[in-house]
Amino acid sequence: MKLKHCLAAAAIGLSFSAAAAEENLRITIDATNPGPTIDRDIYGQFAEHLGRGIYEGIWVGKDSDIENINGFRTDVVEALRKINVPLVRWPGGCFADEYRWRDGVGPRDQRPVRVNTHWGGVEEDNAFGTHEFFELVELLGARAYVNGNLGTGNPREMAEWLEYITGTSNSAVVEERRKNGRDKPWSVAYFGVGNEAWGCGGHMRPEYYADLYNHFATFLKTPRGSEPKFVASGGHTTDTSWTDTLSKNIQRQMDGISFHFYTLPTGEWDDKGAAIGFGEDQWFSTLWQTMRMDEFIRLNKKVLDKNDPEKKIGFYVDEWGTWYNPEEGREPGFLYQQNTLRDAVVAAVNFNIFHQHADRVHMTNIAQMVNVLQAMILTDKEKMVLTPTYHVYDLYQVFQDASALPLEISNPVSYRKGGKSLPGVSASAAKGKDGKLYLSLVNLDPSKAQTVSVDVNGLEVTEATGRLLTSSRMDAHNTFSSPKNVGPANYHAAESAGELQLQLPAKSVMVVALGQ
CATH class of the missing domain: 3.20.20.80 (Glycosidases)
Structure with missing residues (x-):
């Protein structure tokens, strides 16, 4: 797969239009060019x-x-x-x-x-x-x-x-x-x-x-x-x-x-x-x-x-x-x-x-x-x-202690409110000490889900496995009487029609391992 590279960043805001798959947020990770160690x-x-x-x-x-x-x-x-x-x-x-x-x-x-x-x-x-x-x-x-x-x-x-x-x-x-x-x-x-x-x-x-x-x-x-x-x-x-x-x-x-x-x-x-x-x-x-x-x-x-x-x-x-x-x-x-x-x-x-x-x-x-x-x-x-x-x-x-990996993204849009603009999604990738490739995604928008298409230069990836943290309320929190209101759930996505897409809910944090 080849993605159009229009903006290089390690964490940047994106949004997604469900009307057309070609407008999906897209991220390319360069696994061939590791950067500094994440201490x-x-x-x-x-x-x-x-x-x-x-x-x-x-x-x-x-x-x-x-x-x-x-x-x-x-x-x-x-x-x-x-x-x-x-x-x-x-x-x-x-x-x-x-x-x-x-x-x-x-x-x-x-x-x-x-x-x-x-x-x-x-x-x-x-x-x-x-x-x-x-x-x-x-x-x-x-x-x-x-x-x-x-x-x-x-x-x-x-x-x-x-x-x-x-x-x-x-x-x-x-x-x-x-x-x-x-x-x-x-x-x-x-x-x-x-x-x-x-x-x-x-x-x-x-x-x-x-x-x-x-x-x-x-x-x-x-x-x-x-x-x-x-x-x-x-x-x-x-x-x-x-x-x-x-x-x-x-x-x-x-x-x-x-x-x-x-x-x-x-x-x-x-x-x-x-x-x-x-x-x-x-x-x-x-x-x-x-x-x-x-x-x-x-x-x-x-x-x-x-x-x-x-x-x-x-x-x-x-x-x-x-x-x-x-x-x-x-x-x-x-x-x-x-x-x-x-x-x-x-x-x-x-x-x-x-x-x-x-x-x-x-x-x-x-x-x-x-x-x-x-x-x-x-x-x-x-x-x-x-x-x-x-x-x-x-x-x-x-x-x-993972090795940071550069990201390239395309189709970025912003999360806007009150005349100000924020990145819609923050992302980071790294090669872990265990040799696995990890991707983190954060959806800053509290109401809009994102679809993220993922490609990796130097490595074929067909699935993502990890955990996802989200909730229905912006101020969802855990209490002594209800200690499990907010907690991570398991997440898995597999390649379909030659493309790996991750579904990122509104106001969520996801960390996945990318592999075959």
């Missing part, structure tokens, strides 16, 4: 000391009536294992720049109580600290991303924390770790030097932060062979001054620059929009806002390509996701929100964008893992429910 850490998670994100959500303690593994919720751990969580970022977020790591080591009944000034003004008893975090990532089979305190800390404190974690000598700091029950050092995949230095991390200028980074990083040392990737606190939205300044002026070890962007339906922090009960206007505006991620990454990549043409510096989107108005009757500072089919579509669209930019985007962390913002899991005491976003992570885990 598994693009599917990273984030756990901050915020609301019930850690306490109750992950950690309940050994004496809890809730079934647990050494204090960690059994149901949550098992659910996260199933989606193959590759990386967890901790302890923040804004919380990181007030966190004193020594508060969270040693006997729990002797750990000091602090006030969490960022999130609700609640008391933090430090029951979950360094040892607990590394036990969690080991339980999950994940890796660790630790965020150091630059805002209220000092170079000695940060350096000693890294030594406590990775040291192998008989120094006082390492002996302190051994006394606290851990002889073998832990492995740290990433270490962040501060967080949101432009905001809650100190309201700094990028030039000032760059000087501080050089200062702190001078003293961040580990045994040979155990060095983490060091992450500088970067910018947000269209402001590329942080990426520009840091990539020019940081002289010490820096492997990546972070970036934060939250999707707000209205684009306004004072009235973000509701998590449920919204109409198509906010369905559209949410997707329009989240599609800006592509613009932001492109702007920053342009700066990095100029300052770092050898691509030594990664671009890490280590906070992203949807953010809605607080639920009525809940503590606003706990950032608890319901999670709907709209959030699943947002997550899948962002994954496809990250895949496009896998040459620079090597790691991302959705905010956050449990009970906070765009969570994988919601809990209420002993109850637990998986969200639509969780199911997207489950569908997309086949893309971890």
Whole structure:
């Protein structure tokens, strides 16, 4: 089969006219020209000391009536294992720049109580600290991303924390770790030097932060062979001054620059929009806002390509996701929100964008893992429910460490509303570690189905097998009383009359393996 190529893209909007088969949306995948690796850490998670994100959500303690593994919720751990969580970022977020790591080591009944000034003004008893975090990532089979305190800390404190974690000598700091029950050092995949230095991390200028980074990083040392990737606190939205300044002026070890962007339906922090009960206007505006991620990454990549043409510096989107108005009757500072089919579509669209930019985007962390913002899991005491976003992570885990493949598409149309235009379908393709060819499709239109014709250069494909996530309602979500309202269904399509066509329902996410 030969398709007319009229537009190259890895994720682009299309629509379909049922009146004539020749007008179907068409996608061609080039299996002969693999691109960069889609790093598994693009599917990273984030756990901050915020609301019930850690306490109750992950950690309940050994004496809890809730079934647990050494204090960690059994149901949550098992659910996260199933989606193959590759990386967890901790302890923040804004919380990181007030966190004193020594508060969270040693006997729990002797750990000091602090006030969490960022999130609700609640008391933090430090029951979950360094040892607990590394036990969690080991339980999950994940890796660790630790965020150091630059805002209220000092170079000695940060350096000693890294030594406590990775040291192998008989120094006082390492002996302190051994006394606290851990002889073998832990492995740290990433270490962040501060967080949101432009905001809650100190309201700094990028030039000032760059000087501080050089200062702190001078003293961040580990045994040979155990060095983490060091992450500088970067910018947000269209402001590329942080990426520009840091990539020019940081002289010490820096492997990546972070970036934060939250999707707000209205684009306004004072009235973000509701998590449920919204109409198509906010369905559209949410997707329009989240599609800006592509613009932001492109702007920053342009700066990095100029300052770092050898691509030594990664671009890490280590906070992203949807953010809605607080639920009525809940503590606003706990950032608890319901999670709907709209959030699943947002997550899948962002994954496809990250895949496009896998040459620079090597790691991302959705905010956050449990009970906070765009969570994988919601809990209420002993109850637990998986969200639509969780199911997207489950569908997309086949893309971890896969090789991105270029797409060409034809017959594109748009999803339009209120004078604005969006791509109708987002798509991404890759060759998985298992050798299979995978295709993801996201239908952004909440009312129109699509028919997608698929061809692969370099490989004959006659069938597609995978899973599909959709529902009849835009705000369909899972609850503790009805935990399976939204979940994936098996999907299969076979070649007919010499063509492989996939039927993509409205407001849906599909991931399929293409083969014979």
